[in-house]
Amino acid sequence: MSPILSVRDLRVVFGGVTAVDGVSFDVAPGQLLGLIGPNGAGKTTVMRSITGIVRPNSGVIELDGQRLSGLPIHQRMRRGLALSQQLVRPFREMSVIENVAFAAGHQKTDNPLRALVTFSHAKEQARAKELLEMVGIAEHADADTGSVPLGVLKRLEVARALALGPKVLLLDEPLAGLNTSEAETLAETIKNLLQGGLTIVLIEHNLREVMRVCPHLVVLDNGRKIGDGPAEQVMADPVVRAAYLGAATGDAGVAA
Amino acid sequence: MESLLNAYDMSLIRTAAIMVVMALSLNMITGFCGQISLGHAAFMGIGAYTSVKFSINGIDFALGTLAGMALAGLLGLIVGLTSLRVRHDFLAITTMGIVFLFSGIVEQSRYLGDTDGLSGYPHPAYDDFTYMMLTILLAIGVVALSVYIKRSWMGAAFKSIGDDEDTARLLGINVPLYKLSAFVLGTALAGLAGSLYAHQTTIIQAENFGFIESITVLSMVVFGGVGSITGVVIAAVVLTLLPLWSQAIGDYKLLFYGGLLFLMMRFAPYGLAGLAQRARLLLTRRAGTAQ
Numbered sequence: 430m431s432p433i434l435s436v437r438d439l440r441v442v443f444g445g446v447t448a449v450d451g452v453s454f455d456v457a458p459g460q461l462l463g464l465i466g467p468n469g470a471g472k473t474t475v476m477r478s479i480t481g482i483v484r485p486n487s488g489v490i491e492l493d494g495q496r497l498s499g500l501p502i503h504q505r506m507r508r509g510l511a512l513s514q515q516l517v518r519p520f521r522e523m524s525v526i527e528n529v530a531f532a533a534g535h536q537k538t539d540n541p542l543r544a545l546v547t548f549s550h551a552k553e554q555a556r557a558k559e560l561l562e563m564v565g566i567a568e569h570a571d572a573d574t575g576s577v578p579l580g581v582l583k584r585l586e587v588a589r590a591l592a593l594g595p596k597v598l599l600l601d602e603p604l605a606g607l608n609t610s611e612a613e614t615l616a617e618t619i620k621n622l623l624q625g626g627l628t629i630v631l632i633e634h635n636l637r638e639v640m641r642v643c644p645h646l647v648v649l650d651n652g653r654k655i656g657d658g659p660a661e662q663v664m665a666d667p668v669v670r671a672a673y674l675g676a677a678t679g680d681a682g683v684a685a
Numbered sequence: 686m687e688s689l690l691n692a693y694d695m696s697l698i699r700t701a702a703i704m705v706v707m708a709l710s711l712n713m714i715t716g717f718c719g720q721i722s723l724g725h726a727a728f729m730g731i732g733a734y735t736s737v738k739f740s741i742n743g744i745d746f747a748l749g750t751l752a753g754m755a756l757a758g759l760l761g762l763i764v765g766l767t768s769l770r771v772r773h774d775f776l777a778i779t780t781m782g783i784v785f786l787f788s789g790i791v792e793q794s795r796y797l798g799d800t801d802g803l804s805g806y807p808h809p810a811y812d813d814f815t816y817m818m819l820t821i822l823l824a825i826g827v828v829a830l831s832v833y834i835k836r837s838w839m840g841a842a843f844k845s846i847g848d849d850e851d852t853a854r855l856l857g858i859n860v861p862l863y864k865l866s867a868f869v870l871g872t873a874l875a876g877l878a879g880s881l882y883a884h885q886t887t888i889i890q891a892e893n894f895g896f897i898e899s900i901t902v903l904s905m906v907v908f909g910g911v912g913s914i915t916g917v918v919i920a921a922v923v924l925t926l927l928p929l930w931s932q933a934i935g936d937y938k939l940l941f942y943g944g945l946l947f948l949m950m951r952f953a954p955y956g957l958a959g960l961a962q963r964a965r966l967l968l969t970r971r972a973g974t975a976q
Contacts, residue, residue, distance in 0.1 A: 480855065482851075501854075502854040502855060503854045503855075503856075503857050503858055503859050503860065506854075506855060506856065506857040507857045511855075512855055514852075514855070518849055518851070518852040520844070520845055520848040520849060520852065521848060521849075522844060522847075522848050523844070523845075523848070531841055531845060531856065532856045534838055534841065535856065535857045537838040538838050538839075538841065538842045538857070538858055539857070539859075541839055541842070541859075541862055541863055541866045543838075544837060544838035544839035544841075544842055545834070545837055545838075545839040545866075546837070547837060547838045548836060548837055548838070589856070593856065593857060
């Protein structure tokens, strides 16, 4: 099957420091891919190159066979990407549900002229309500984003990204800042999204949850790819273990 | 009603209505879309000079007004294009440059009457009362347009950009195109205010549309509550009439507006609208505890 998202020879240099050094990987349709690696491995830079926030020095990124290189951020999103950001960025002047409903109305905001003659929010409100229920924060729907805890805002990020109806959902550390039970629930929700045919790339530090939900892993270290394959196999690789877990000693840790 | 108002009252009402149009035009850019502009009066000037030039050449007031709006909107588009890459304080400085550019050009141009300004131009054949009613109707029209835009999906997109434009991009919003839309709408309406202003007075000069006027309009938007239509309308009326009613405030107009801008920014950044909301919250809380 041809990949829905393909990264080829990606190279990003920040002021002489090579942050990403010739990384390539494919994401198959319907896959949940975990993109992992120690701090500074280049995971977020790869994610940002895909969304267009970072302009790579070289390399090709294709979504569903279409090259994304050179496109501005908003056009990439309109071609089927969505990003849930690591640091939550809700619109502060909108309530929780308004944030999601705004994203759900993406077709109405595509063109300013169309936006100028479109009013109804009913469909978007209903869709937003569904998504808030899906991520488990429906009871906070009408709350001000300034008055809800981080755990709710993290899930709001995910719901808002989903509201764009993406082909590929990029999740940048969605579990960070959640307590154990919240993290477990959200990881479960993420897994369930696959049943709807969505493709997901998950960057995550929470190795326990990554191992639990991601069947497939890509491992980065120092800007290079050092592992790519089924999770168990990748984590058993001594190179990966040395880099990611520190010089590996015995079997402890991986299975945990 | 006509007999109840003397010529002076009618001129006050006219001026207030024109300033409502002007303040709401800046509110489109600064209030709805979050883009500060310190040079908005220049677009009022462009509308004023264009329509007066049309009147001098014997062309109808309505056509001249439309031409003034079109030219102001076109130049607004150009200024918007040059401003796309700058944000916040840099945007403030860029837009501030516009008023100085405007007065610089006008005061060097014989065609535009240089420092003497333009005067003795024909006025539309309306009596005072009709002209007053026209300005009131147009002000109501601009209020309606503001409400319409705020409720549309365009208003929602503007709001997202004013709130956090990086996140707006991530949600597929074409930020530059929406910002330009706000600039064109806002500057064209400033052109309307300019034409109305020019045809209710007998002389226009570059200094009528300078930095001080830009700050005056901005203080109306801030005093009313950035983005709040009701707040901005009230602020425009009050801040237009106060200096005309009170000689003391009139003499120290700049100090008054400047001080007000500072005080609002420091103590009530959401303006009258924010204060009203706070008062409402306080009252409902009181009512809640009393029960």
